[in-house]
Amino acid sequence: MMENSNPMIKITNVHKVFNKKLHVLCGIDLEVNSGETIVILGPSGSGKSTLLRCINLLEEPTAGSIEVDGTIIHAGENSKQRDAQILDIRKKTGMCFQSFNLFPHMTVLENIIEGPVTVLKQQKNEAIPYAEELLDWVGLTEKRDEHPSRLSGGQQQRVAIARSLAMKPAVMLFDEPTSALDPELIGEVVDVMERLAKEGMTIIAVTHEMHFARDVADRVLIMEQGVWLEEGTPEQIFSHPKHQRTRQFLTHILQ
């Protein structure tokens, strides 16, 4: 596997302990290069979401360091610029949640320009053209002035992606973006993710969508009990898994 002197994301020996006892991440390392698409698989409770949330510091890692696009945060450090650094990393990372989490009191367009206007201090009329471009890109131009509650789950997730992209992030994180969706709506969201990957976005996705993992991902990692069980190209993982447990897990998932 590629060693890179300047990866987009560099996670070093990250531990996460909840409530003083629950050891969820046990020394995770991960490097992701610019433009790479990573898929993380693993049984429920293995710590996939926790890892994603550590990357944009929604959870503070208990030990280790996180580096995103040159900004580095060490666990347990108490420097003055730390808060600013955290915000900086968050601006550079877009995140899509399983439950979309659109802002229900705003229209679709307002959701998308919220980040640029409030966080990046852009003027509304500066922010709107790009927001419209993104809406067009996710295919929801005609929903511009609807409230999220009037959209289907798939449409909501696409708006959520556009909302993240409006911040022009360096990295996109997806945490099971399709698992709250009806089977027929999954396709439209995976499609958007695929186009995003093709356009060169750096992506880390936790998803059980086999099509995405097999055909779009550059690398697949399997997590179990807070450690990497196995990693490799989709070909390696799905066709020649090294581990007995990987094989077990995959048969589970692929029915």
Next chain:
Amino acid sequence: MMENSNPMIKITNVHKVFNKKLHVLCGIDLEVNSGETIVILGPSGSGKSTLLRCINLLEEPTAGSIEVDGTIIHAGENSKQRDAQILDIRKKTGMCFQSFNLFPHMTVLENIIEGPVTVLKQQKNEAIPYAEELLDWVGLTEKRDEHPSRLSGGQQQRVAIARSLAMKPAVMLFDEPTSALDPELIGEVVDVMERLAKEGMTIIAVTHEMHFARDVADRVLIMEQGVWLEEGTPEQIFSHPKHQRTRQFLTHILQ
């Protein structure tokens, strides 16, 4: 297809109109023989849940009649025994919901004996042995005294099935029993459903679990916009669908 003089369930020309306008079921007919396993497929919003809910009269049909195991209810009729008849049909039909709907304030065992004790007026100590048998059958003997919130989704759904079975129903209805479950937990629920079918229960299931539809069902029906689009054996439906729309829909579902 088999014509039977005395089917377990006989639905005749059922219509359901919501809010005076929304015509969700448009003249549905269905006969199910004792011991038959039926799977209903169809796009979101086509009326599958509404049909199941009409069968045990959680929704009152607007027109048509429902007959379950000899008890018949005609829409719009206002007879004196109607309420008793409705309760009668409900006692004869077990229903499993997508969201389990276990009673959170009761233990697993209390959930299961609730129906026999409250509805069938059995003594607690009469009801407990059978409840324990059922718990054993769904493989959850050791969870007997837990509260539902301590169980995984799959375990909850299995308890819900046991709860329905405790009423010794003639028919079991399943409304997407696995769609709220993590992929790894689906198997354990489908397994229970399969054993139930094997043991001769009459089953109507709305489910996207292809394995169940293909290998367990006796018949598969496709619903669209409140009417049957197509029906047949799994073999017919999955391998030689007659309708263009059926084919479209199935490719969607099977990725």
Next chain:
Amino acid sequence: MENTTTDQQTPIILSRIPPEAEATLHGIEVKKTRYRRNLIIAFAVLITLMVATLIIIGLDFKFMIKWVPFILTGIGYTLLVSFLAISLACFLSVAGALGRLSLNPVLNSIATSYVSLVRGTPLLVQVYMWYIALPQIGKSLEDLGITGVQALFTLPAIPAGILALGVCYGAYMTETVRAGIQSIKIGQIEAAKALGMTNSQAMRRIIFPQAVRVIIPPVSNEFIAMIKDSSLVSLMGVWELSFRAIKIGRRHFQSLEMLIMVAMIYWVMCFILQLVQEKIETHMARGDRGTS
């Protein structure tokens, strides 16, 4: 059954509602109308009974009607005090809720003490504190050499009443606002943070606008309650509704009549406010569904 609809090529078009179904739908409509009619009859009977009771008690209606205009003159004070007090309470409750949720020990303890003290003592006592105790504090400060404080602290009755009511309701509403803020799903806060918002940006832009919808119904309940509690300023001699009613009642030894009258006035006010409240709530609910 196999051929029921499979030959139908366009099942997308909604089939027309069949006659049997029409009959059932009509039956439902008839039942609804009958229910509404019965409800109205029941209400009418109840109101008649109530009026009959008032007559049976032997109330002096002539006396009551004679004094209506005099008492209604006090409604201005009642509304003025209630309105200003609820405004103050809104302000204090937001500050209080932020304090209660704050990680700063000073703000947190101030907010907590405020809520505990005010909620734990009768409003009556608080009215006295603002009216009688505050000037005494002013006097003591003056004795310590700070001139002009006593005059400042010797509040007239109406400002003292507004402060007393506002501060008291602010404490109760603090808990409402806090609950409203906490009712916003954690996912919303995480989404805001993931965009890079600071805590205060997330509070202002995302949490608070959503919490307001949760808060408005209980707050309008509080306002309705305050209309009635504002009668406490009569203790300080403000000639509002209750004061006038009690005064006339005392003079003629017909307090019961006057109190029933003033109760009816309050009831009508509350009733109107409740209608307004329902309007606001349905309006907001509509916004929720996004049809703007």
Next chain:
Amino acid sequence: MENTTTDQQTPIILSRIPPEAEATLHGIEVKKTRYRRNLIIAFAVLITLMVATLIIIGLDFKFMIKWVPFILTGIGYTLLVSFLAISLACFLSVAGALGRLSLNPVLNSIATSYVSLVRGTPLLVQVYMWYIALPQIGKSLEDLGITGVQALFTLPAIPAGILALGVCYGAYMTETVRAGIQSIKIGQIEAAKALGMTNSQAMRRIIFPQAVRVIIPPVSNEFIAMIKDSSLVSLMGVWELSFRAIKIGRRHFQSLEMLIMVAMIYWVMCFILQLVQEKIETHMARGDRGTS
């Protein structure tokens, strides 16, 4: 990174927490302890300030202390009235909520009128109605030939107070209970119905036991509020806390001292009740997670 853990054969065993992590965890602990300490300091400063204020006002503490035992004697009445009234209110609120949710027009309109009337009129007026108006109704009935009614309807002060408070709080709590019942997810009712339960079985066995958990916190808030409102029975000459404090205050023209004292007594009572309430709530929350 590729070989970090793939050679680890038993990832199921929780690895030990590494030293760096220990340090971070320790740091979090230290912060928490420091925060708690600061909070205690802040509270201590606040309490000192409050006491200082009371001293500055020039309160006559000797006078206050002298009368403490006499006033505390009234606590029995306060608790008796509050406790019986809240019991009545609980009963009425359950009946009221069922009425409000009922499809029977008579029950529904009675419950609706009850809530509207009682919530729309001041508690004070209701006290008058029970104390003064009810005997009048008795008298009128007696005039109509039903003997013995007047004596029956001429309630002593304490029963009248309990009725007034219980009926009033019952109306407010009706809405709480109704909200609690409506908060139970529709799925629960459907599951109960699917088992073949009648509406009343579903209500008794499934909905109500769950609603109770939602209802208990607001109801205990109401109880705390009632402790304070029970002072209204002093109007009818029940020698409870406020009655004693007010009379002594007036007699010596030192109302402020007496009011502050009685406020402190109420506050302590409320504080204790709040602690009890929190205990109950955490206890219930534990049950929720199923660790019984």
Next chain:
Amino acid sequence: AGKSVLEEILGANTIKVSTDANYAPQSFLNDKGELEGFDISVAKEVAKRLGVKVKFITPDWDLITAGKWGKRWDVSIGSMTPTAERKNALLFTLPYYSSPAQFAIHKANTTIKTLADLTGKTIGVATETTNERYLQKNLEIEDVKIVYQDWKPGKIKTYPTDANHIEDLSLGDGARLDAIFTSRQTLAEAIRSGCGKGCPVKMLGDPTYYEPLSFALDKSRPNSQTLVDKLNKILKSMYDDGTLVKLSEKFYHTNLIPKL
């Protein structure tokens, strides 16, 4: 049903007397927390002469003024002035004493020396008392000639009860009030033992009028007249044997009992 109130009292062997225990020295809680005062003693004496026990009921003044007492209490012995309006609802006995109405100012005040100096000042008074009606030049008491003052106060501030305005004046001269107007014996009690070490107020000028005070009965309760007659007879005997004067001296330190 035809029993007179007097017969009912004798039958029950108890007379129920309402009194508002808010007014020292008429009716108040003493240092033992028991009811005491001029009204209380008079009531006890009346009961003794009726040959029945006395039961005191201590409702708030506003409940007493609600009228419609029914059988809650038989008579109010609470220093009530028989004004014209009250006579519509109540029956009054003969007066049992008379009370002087008195202005007072803050102790520290040196500028107000006569009643006329109160021109334009803020005066505190309890609502719906004869004192308030007097200031409004709207007081009517049968058999009493009222002479109004020829100066005008600036602002009349009404309070729920007397104790409120006395406490308010005690805050300081001119803080909220310049003067107050109430009964002389209430003022005397405040100056003697109020506000910890005596309220800082002083009386101003002479009493402006004397008001008679009577027992009151509910007019709407049938067959009350015999009780009124009986009470009048008892009052006369208490006048005659000096009991009232003795009680007046005990509680008011002066004789407020008029010649019949």
